[in-house]
Amino acid sequence: MKSRNFNDRKLPITMVVLHYTGMETADCARERLCDPQAEVSAHWLVTEAGEVESLVDEDKRAWHAGVGSWNGISDVNSASIGIEIVNGGHNVLTADGKLPAYPDVQILAVIKLCKEIVARHNIRPANIVGHSDIAPDRKEDPGEHFPWAGLAAAGIGHWPSDLTEDERIVFEAGDRDRGISIIQRGLADLGYGVSVTGCLDDQTQAVIRAVQRRYRPGKINGVIDMQILDVLKRLSLLARAVAA
Structure with a gap:
């Protein structure tokens, strides 16, 4: 058909x-x-x-x-x-x-x-x-x-290997911090549709859940922890290596 x-x-x-x-x-x-x-x-x-x-x-x-x-x-x-x-x-x-x-x-x-x-x-x-x-x-x-x-x-897409097991919370819902702005810029650089607000707002939490769903499926909570920071860092390095 x-x-x-x-x-x-x-x-x-x-x-x-x-x-x-x-x-x-x-x-x-x-x-x-x-x-x-x-x-x-x-x-x-x-x-x-x-x-x-x-x-x-x-x-x-x-x-x-x-x-x-x-x-x-x-x-x-x-x-x-x-x-x-x-x-x-x-x-x-x-x-x-x-x-x-x-x-x-x-x-x-x-x-x-x-x-x-x-x-x-x-x-x-x-x-x-x-x-x-x-x-x-x-x-x-x-x-x-x-x-x-x-x-x-198999060569389709990126995967961040050897992630830290550290899941200490860095930012939770509603937090405001310059570090969140840096994370939002990093997410946008990876391709995600997120605005730089400096706040872990609803939009950013939804994007973090998407990242977790794909790269850390065992815990999907929209919270930014050390392991998610490691995911984002490794994805950024992979993207830069391909672009170089």
């Missing part, structure tokens, strides 16, 4: 955005992504069995990102390739209330697809992002159960 939910791009392709479908089956997801009334779509759909389906041609602007930003780009749909990965996520939990696992065969297919897209469009590792990275105040996918470290090990 092909989706009719697309229009023309206004920007060159510079990023890949990964999503989970948040639905019970691939059939349900495919039907919605191809439904004109839903006004949503993606370029690619990857099933639990590792089947990769093209729903929108890559030269067209699919409607997968919605309101959000990355590297100052607010029209993320125009600048990105959207990949929907069949997984119930936070919407369809398992019988014991857990997030459903991503099968290995599915992740291998995602890795292969991402490598092909990166090669076609010369996309930088820092621009392989999740929906929660570009819209941290409203999205959680592909979720804290998504194996970002495995993708990075």
